[in-house]
Amino acid sequence: MALKTGFRSGELARMAGISTDTLRHYERKGVLPRPRRSMNGYREYDTGALERVRLVRRALAVGFTLSELGEILRERDGGRPPCRRVRELAAAKLSDMETRLGEMIATRDELRATLEHWDTRLAKTAAGEPAALLDSLAARGPADKEKPLRSAPRWRRRLKGKGE
Numbered sequence: 001m002a003l004k005t006g007f008r009s010g011e012l013a014r015m016a017g018i019s020t021d022t023l024r025h026y027e028r029k030g031v032l033p034r035p036r037r038s039m040n041g042y043r044e045y046d047t048g049a050l051e052r053v054r055l056v057r058r059a060l061a062v063g064f065t066l067s068e069l070g071e072i073l074r075e076r077d078g079g080r081p082p083c084r085r086v087r088e089l090a091a092a093k094l095s096d097m098e099t100r101l102g103e104m105i106a107t108r109d110e111l112r113a114t115l116e117h118w119d120t121r122l123a124k125t126a127a128g129e130p131a132a133l134l135d136s137l138a139a140r141g142p143a144d145k146e147k148p149l150r151s152a153p154r155w156r157r158r159l160k161g162k163g164e
Contacts, residue, residue: 006035006044016053023053030070031056033077063093 009020016023023043026032032052035045052073059069068089075082118133125131 006046007049009035009043009045012045012049012053015050016057018053018057026053026056026066029066031066031073062090063097064089 007015009023013020013023023032023045027034032045032049035043035049038044056066056069060066064072072082072086072089075085114137117136118131121131121133121136
């Protein structure tokens with residue numbers, strides 16, 4: 001029995017848990033080398049392609065972009081170790097994540113306090129009467145007058161561009 005020397009697109013995609021369209025996208029972005037073509041035109045990826053796709057998926061999961069990965073992998077494939085650049089990018093991603101996490105915690109705390117305030121308002125409001133909950137967001141208490149109005153946190157603005 002001969003050893004397997006490669007995979008067709010569908011086979012690699014199934015093994016990696018992605019679509020064939022994603023494989024082609026990875027090729028276009030330069031994170032997956034273009035495969036050789038069989039006599040009938042099918043893409044035939046070498047056995048290392050599965051590990052490359054797994055690396056890309058994991059790197060994306062921790063915050064690297066395809067553009068960043070494309071640059072890094074081109075360097076690495078060219079024999080230049082990109083280790084310091086990878087470390088630098090990861091540190092910047094962690095810093096950004098910690099900032100966003102702080103913003104999310106502040107928003108959570110603000111929402112928690114708002115809900116407590118609304119519960120108090122609702123308890124004092126007769127059934128069927130308006131409690132003006134949304135209007136109360138604009139009415140700021142004395143302690144809040146010194147604080148500038150907050151716009152949507154950065155993490156929330158980032159989500160808006162991703163299909164929200």
